[in-house]
Amino acid sequence: MEPGQSYHIYNHANGMENIFREEENYRFFLQQYAKYLAGMVDTYAYCLMPNHFHLLVGVKQTSDLSGFQNLTGLSSTQLGHASKNPVTKAFSNFFNSYSKSFNKRFERRGSLFVEHFKRTPILDERQWQETFLYIHLNPVKHGFVNDHQVWKWSSWYAYQNLNKPSDLNRDYFTNFFDGWEHVRNMMEVKKEWLMNKKLE
Template sequence: MESGQSYHIYNHANGSENIFREEENYRFFLQQYDKYLGGVVDTYAYCLIPNHFHLLVGVKDSLDLPGFQNLAGLDKSIAKASEFPITKAFSNFFNSYTKAFNKRYQRKGSLFIKNFKRKPILTESQWQDTFLYIHLNPIKHDFAKELKDWKWSSWKAYQTMEKRSLLNRDFYFNFFDGLDHQNEMIELKKESLINKNFE
């Protein structure tokens, strides 16, 4: 994962389990996500459903990690090491959530599939499609009939831009001209995105 690069990140529960069993799980997941990754990535979109999640993020140029210095001015060989703290931050996040989940439900072992998926976003259309796909995920998996009906995604944050959010919503305007453009595109993309085979 490279500084300044956007990624579609997703992961699934290990086996047939759910990673979210009750509302408090969703809240805790987002709390820990901000704690471990808020200084590492800008988050543009997310969706959490019972057995998996999707994120659209951009790796920050300046990483805010304990004991980790800003990469500005370092030579290329050192800068390449930036992969480690980013991956480590994700690992710490998953471990933190898993430990709390295991304690809460008296279970043992891994909760997530070991290696989370990360797809670099290379084009404007790919960013748009990923943003829309992530928000359409609850409909794809029959957890909601309408986007507004699913509580655990970033969709509502984009419908109420006047409200404070931890999302980086400014970046969104590089790809959409506002809500009307976004809503037009979601109707155009809805069927094709729902039928895509993402994990």
């Protein structure tokens, strides 16, 4: 994962389990996420659902990738799998921390998440827009609610309540939309198309 690059990150529960069983799980996930990743990435959007999650993030330019400048010949995918990549390592530590606490809370064993989290680089403005909208629409797409605005565990609420503090970078979306009304309009226009689109 490279400094200055935005990514769509997502992962799923291992097997048929859920990664969130109660409200405290969602809160703890966000707490640990901030603890491990706040210094590494800017978060633009997220959605947490019982069995999977989505994030839209940008790797900070100041993320310490020292030691990687001389690793020529590696693709970005291979570099992302390298154990010393500090951003990938931070995500790994975050998932491990959450999994250990979850296993202890519910007296379970074994892997909680699918082994390798997915990350898709965002390559242009249209892809950024679609990913942002898709993430917020995901609870409807998967049948958890009928209206994305009522899903509690997504960043939509934070964008609707700009007067309340948030760990999100809530200004960056203006690089891709002409204000929040533009976001709402695009969501309505593209809703059916987004529901049928596969970004994961």
